[in-house]
Amino acid sequence: xxxNYDVAIIGGGSAGLAALKHLSNLGKQAILLEAxxxxxxxxxxxxxxxxxxxxxxxxxxxxxxxxxEFLNDAPLERRITQYMLHSTSRNKVFTMNLTAAHEYQANFxxxxxxxxxNAWFARHAGESAERQGGGIVSGVHVRSxxxxxxxxxxxxxxxxxxxxxxxxxxxxxxxxxxxxTGARAKFTxxxxxxxxxVVVKMPEEIIEQRFGIGQDEGAAHLFAGDITLNHIGGGxxxxxxxxxxxxxxxxxxxxxxxxxEPYALVNALLxxxxxxxxxxxxxxxxxxxxxxxxxxxxxxxxxxxxKLLKTRNELRDAWHSPAARKRxxxxxxxxxxxxxxxxxxxxxxELASKYRTKFVTDYVELEYGAKLVPDGKRCVMKxxxxxxxxxxxxxxxxxxxxxxxxxxxxxxxxxxxxAANAVARAIDRNNFAPQYMGEYYGQSIEESPYTRDMKExxxxxxxxxxxxxxxxxxxxxxxxxxxxxxxxxxxxxxGLAVGFANILGxxxxxxxxxxxxxxxxxxxxxxxxxxxxxQATYEPTLPTVAQRVAGLKYDDDRASHIKVLxxxxxxxxxxxxxxxxxxxxxxxxDVTLQHEACIECGTCAKETEWRHPRGEKGVVxxxx
Amino acid sequence: MANLNVAIIVKLxxxxxxxxxxxxxxxxxxxxxTKSILGPHSAVASxxxxxxxxxxxxxxxxxxxxxxxxxxxxxQAQLLCDADELHLYSDRMFAGADTLATAEVLRTGISKVExxxxxxxxxxxxxxxxxxQTGPQTAWKLGFTFLGNVIDYDVDVxxxxxxxxxxxxxxxxxxxxxxxxxxxxxxxxIDPSYKASFNTVxxxxxxxxxxxxxxxxxxxxxxxxxxxxxxxxxxxxxxxxLPGSPTIVYKVERIPKAKASRKxxxxxxxxxxxxxxxxxxxxxxxxxxxxx
Ligand SMILES: Cc1cc2nc3c(=O)[nH]c(=O)nc-3n(C[C@H](O)[C@H](O)[C@H](O)COP(=O)(O)OP(=O)(O)OC[C@H]3O[C@@H](n4cnc5c(N)ncnc54)[C@H](O)[C@@H]3O)c2cc1C
Ligand code: SF4
Numbered sequence: 028x029x030x031n032y033d034v035a036i037i038g039g040g041s042a043g044l045a046a047l048k049h050l051s052n053l054g055k056q057a058i059l060l061e062a063x064x065x066x067x068x069x070x071x072x073x074x075x076x077x078x079x080x081x082x083x084x085x086x087x088x089x090x091x092x093x094x095x096e097f098l099n100d101a102p103l104e105r106r107i108t109q110y111m112l113h114s115t116s117r118n119k120v121f122t123m124n125l126t127a128a129h130e131y132q133a134n135f136x137x138x139x140x141x142x143x144x145n146a147w148f149a150r151h152a153g154e155s156a157e158r159q160g161g162g163i164v165s166g167v168h169v170r171s172x173x174x175x176x177x178x179x180x181x182x183x184x185x186x187x188x189x190x191x192x193x194x195x196x197x198x199x200x201x202x203x204x205x206x207x208t209g210a211r212a213k214f215t216x217x218x219x220x221x222x223x224x225v226v227v228k229m230p231e232e233i234i235e236q237r238f239g240i241g242q243d244e245g246a247a248h249l250f251a252g253d254i255t256l257n258h259i260g261g262g263x264x265x266x267x268x269x270x271x272x273x274x275x276x277x278x279x280x281x282x283x284x285x286x287x288e289p290y291a292l293v294n295a296l297l298x299x300x301x302x303x304x305x306x307x308x309x310x311x312x313x314x315x316x317x318x319x320x321x322x323x324x325x326x327x328x329x330x331x332x333x334k335l336l337k338t339r340n341e342l343r344d345a346w347h348s349p350a351a352r353k354r355x356x357x358x359x360x361x362x363x364x365x366x367x368x369x370x371x372x373x374x375x376x377e378l379a380s381k382y383r384t385k386f387v388t389d390y391v392e393l394e395y396g397a398k399l400v401p402d403g404k405r406c407v408m409k410x411x412x413x414x415x416x417x418x419x420x421x422x423x424x425x426x427x428x429x430x431x432x433x434x435x436x437x438x439x440x441x442x443x444x445x446a447a448n449a450v451a452r453a454i455d456r457n458n459f460a461p462q463y464m465g466e467y468y469g470q471s472i473e474e475s476p477y478t479r480d481m482k483e484x485x486x487x488x489x490x491x492x493x494x495x496x497x498x499x500x501x502x503x504x505x506x507x508x509x510x511x512x513x514x515x516x517x518x519x520x521x522g523l524a525v526g527f528a529n530i531l532g533x534x535x536x537x538x539x540x541x542x543x544x545x546x547x548x549x550x551x552x553x554x555x556x557x558x559x560x561x562q563a564t565y566e567p568t569l570p571t572v573a574q575r576v577a578g579l580k581y582d583d584d585r586a587s588h589i590k591v592l593x594x595x596x597x598x599x600x601x602x603x604x605x606x607x608x609x610x611x612x613x614x615x616x617d618v619t620l621q622h623e624a625c626i627e628c629g630t631c632a633k634e635t636e637w638r639h640p641r642g643e644k645g646v647v648x649x650x651x
Numbered sequence: 652m653a654n655l656n657v658a659i660i661v662k663l664x665x666x667x668x669x670x671x672x673x674x675x676x677x678x679x680x681x682x683x684x685t686k687s688i689l690g691p692h693s694a695v696a697s698x699x700x701x702x703x704x705x706x707x708x709x710x711x712x713x714x715x716x717x718x719x720x721x722x723x724x725x726x727q728a729q730l731l732c733d734a735d736e737l738h739l740y741s742d743r744m745f746a747g748a749d750t751l752a753t754a755e756v757l758r759t760g761i762s763k764v765e766x767x768x769x770x771x772x773x774x775x776x777x778x779x780x781x782x783x784q785t786g787p788q789t790a791w792k793l794g795f796t797f798l799g800n801v802i803d804y805d806v807d808v809x810x811x812x813x814x815x816x817x818x819x820x821x822x823x824x825x826x827x828x829x830x831x832x833x834x835x836x837x838x839x840x841i842d843p844s845y846k847a848s849f850n851t852v853x854x855x856x857x858x859x860x861x862x863x864x865x866x867x868x869x870x871x872x873x874x875x876x877x878x879x880x881x882x883x884x885x886x887x888x889x890x891x892x893l894p895g896s897p898t899i900v901y902k903v904e905r906i907p908k909a910k911a912s913r914k915x916x917x918x919x920x921x922x923x924x925x926x927x928x929x930x931x932x933x934x935x936x937x938x939x940x941x942x943x
Binding site for chain 2: 030032058153157161162163164167185186187189
């Protein structure tokens with residue numbers, strides 16, 4: 028006999044998990060299917076998770092879904108208290124403080140790493156769901172949906188087929204559910220950003236000294252100008268508890284025109300003298316082992332050095348973390364905190380004197396990753412439902428890009444609550460028809476302040492930028508946006524101008540706002556004319572893409588989850604450059620794929636038969 | 652009340668995995684230096700019992716005979732199978748037991764488990780004992796049908812039967828799978844290649860639920876632990892320990908490589924006479940075994 032459930036949520040990112048949690052809070056039974064072996068291993072973000080305080084209307088925030096425990100217990104990295112925008116040109120930087128833009132309509136914004144955060148969400152959502160007879164099933168990849176009467180038959184690569192009355196599609200930007208049901212077309216490059224990111228290691232208190240922040244504070248630095256290699260997009264650096272998230276988000280369309288390797292873009296950012304200084308640390312470099320020594324001696328040295336290095340790194344992290352220091356002393360391992368330092372010094376001395384290890388200035392990358400990000404202004408689903416399926420988060424194209432802020436996590440959570448409400452109401456009436464459930468959800472989404480953000484310019488938000496750029500000579504901005512600026516500079520005129528702009532709509536305005544002028548020329552000019560010089564004290568050793576891939580974890584699947592449809596198309600030729608892990612190469616006149624290094628970013632999805640890997644297979648992010 | 656009662660017999664064994672095992676100079680195991688863990692075959696048996704928990708909500712008891720520290724094997728097994736009850740049979744009187752005397756203790760212990768027993772699981776064999784006899788002998792003493800080398804099983808809870816797949820070798824063919832059905836109660840010795848699979852959403856949900864429960868229980872395993880000495884078990888002293896053991900393991904030896912003591916004589920098979928010579932030689936060596 029076929030199993031039957033009220034609700035199946037497909038995808039365990041932050042959006043799907045919020046839907047599960049909220050449905051369980053409402054006392055409904057729901058199951059969630061996630062392809063990754065564990066929740067959190069497939070998700071990647073920048074990222075700052077916002078809680079929104081909208082001027083009008085209401086949003087459902089993360090703390091509304093998970094309750095007070097969220098702020099007390101969730102693995103949040105740092106509360107972002109400083110938000111700076113840097114315009115760069117070679118070694119010159121012009122800085123604007125945009126903390127007001129960060130705080131605009133926000134209760135808070137925390138830097139987060141999705142692997143840990145989603146695992147926490149999963150624990151809480153999973154427990155609530157179990158109480159209602161539902162729960163999370165991970166390591167399962169949904170392969171197809173079909174309908175038997177009103178019910179949806181769900182087939183997976185791993186389990187027996189089963190039925191559900193309602194489906195919430197939370198399967199991310201590369202939604203297979205959307206594609207296989209035809210609910211929306213695949214997103215096109217004009218509608219997407221490509222995000223690339225590296226996680227950099229840095230001890231806790233060094234972060235605090237470097238960025239001038241306290242234990243409970245965090246910094247966000249945004250970059251525009253020549254670091255983008257003339258593409259439309261920008262860089263970011265967010266402080267986490269004991270790591271940094273450094274990355275860049277580029278308009279995919281702009282990359283299609285003049286393809287640039289994603290890792291070259293991230294490298295350009297890391298090479299910028301200001302960023303280089305931000306990420307620098309003291310890194311141990313091993314001395315080559317003398318090949319003339321007897322084999323056993325070489326082996327002994329190799330073991331001794333790696334053991335000492337491990338100890339050194341652990342001690343160093345602990346020494347720079349108040350909580351770890353306290354733990355070590357209270358645990359009785361050390362009598363006083365200074366002893367940790369003494370031990371660290373002695374280990375470093377031993378490494379230096381006995382094994383000639385050098386300690387140099389460089390930086391340490393822990394993880395490399397990439398993913399497409401939907402630009403809601405251009406791709407949001409007008410009707411985020413299809414039959415008895417409700418689309419939420421990235422799957423529905425609901426990302427908000429306004430100014431330097433990227434909002435997807437919070438938007439997906441808000442969508443998820445609205446979807447869960449619609450489903451709960453449908454369960455009560457046992458009516459899952461689109462006229463009852465889908466339309467209700469669509470209406471609720473229409474009322475969401477985020478939907479408004481995807482359609483209209485907010486004049487108060489704009490004013491923050493105008494205020495921040497008060498000191499900027501008018502001739503830099505003026506020649507391009509002179510009219511706009513004059514209109515915007517006075518309160519009443521600004522109202523009129525924004526009103527006028529909003530009548531035109533984002534479609535007409537975007538080519539003006541999101542242009543190379545805005546992202547590259549203006550910042551470069553700003554930096555050149557007004558910037559201060561910044562010098563790097565070293566040159567960061569940038570890993571090659573092969574080294575970056577080697578540092579990632581995969582559960583290999585022999586069969587490829589992606590099939591190239593036309594190996595000669597112009598699009599596919601671009602993939603040789605645009606795939607972040609070099610999976611594509613040219614052989615003769617054909618583009619060929621080696622899928623093993625694929626990190627499932629979706630960049631090549633448009634002209635391939637693109638599936639997520641089977642359950643548990645593929646990339647396994649440790650940070651996200 | 653559970654629909655199905657199962658028990659597992661497990662064993663604490665030296666950890667033979669690399670880096671953990673240590674040997675004396677004479678090649679025997681250095682028990683003091685080697686960590687002990689739940690034996691790998693016991694772990695497979697625990698996984699098989701866990702399948703009964705996930706599929707049928709079985710009530711599980713894990714039992715072992717051993718020194719007091721063997722409770723760590725029970726804890727590790729509980730983590731794997733979410734056991735409801737843990738039994739440790741520990742008494743100096745049990746020392747020196749061979750498989751038969753061990754089976755006597757286990758049989759008595761299992762009869763003390765709550766509820767009427769339906770299935771008892773054991774591993775294929777212990778990795779430090781090599782005999783593989785404890786299971787079958789316990790089965791015999793319990794009077795349960797013995798199913799060995801089981802790689803897969805399902806229970807018909809309503810009709811009280813078990814359907815099992817057994818890996819056997821048949822007429823010189825290895826890896827033949829035999830499917831059998833037997834009425835409960837049964838004793839299942841699980842094959843090392845056993846792997847549980849859970850193919851429906853509800854099974855996966857149950858799996859997750861019990862796995863979490865197992866974690867919590869194993870942290871608090873003493874609460875589930877019952878320790879019995881010989882007297883509490885009420886075993887007959889003549890049937891356990893050294894007195895109850897008709898065999899003793901004197902020594903486990905590697906089978907020495909046969910010394911090459913063969914002699915070869917080259918016979919050119921070109922003529923009839925030469926071939927007759929070969930036949931005669933074969934007859935001489937194999938004697939009556941050759942059927943003319
Ligand atoms: C570089 C970068 C920076 C960003 N910065 C920010 C930021 O600062 N702030 C912010 O709010 N947002 C940011 N975002 C956006 C944000 O990360 C996303 O909007 C958000 O993670 C999307 O969540 P989701 O749950 O909708 O989708 P996802 O997190 O993509 O989750 C989808 C899940 O579905 C699973 N899945 C897919 N298909 C199937 C299937 N067929 N069967 C089973 N499971 C399936 C996947 O394994 C995955 O776990 C950034 C994104 C990037 C890439
Ligand atoms: S193969 Fe496609 S999905 Fe995979 S990493 Fe490359 S571009 Fe991204």
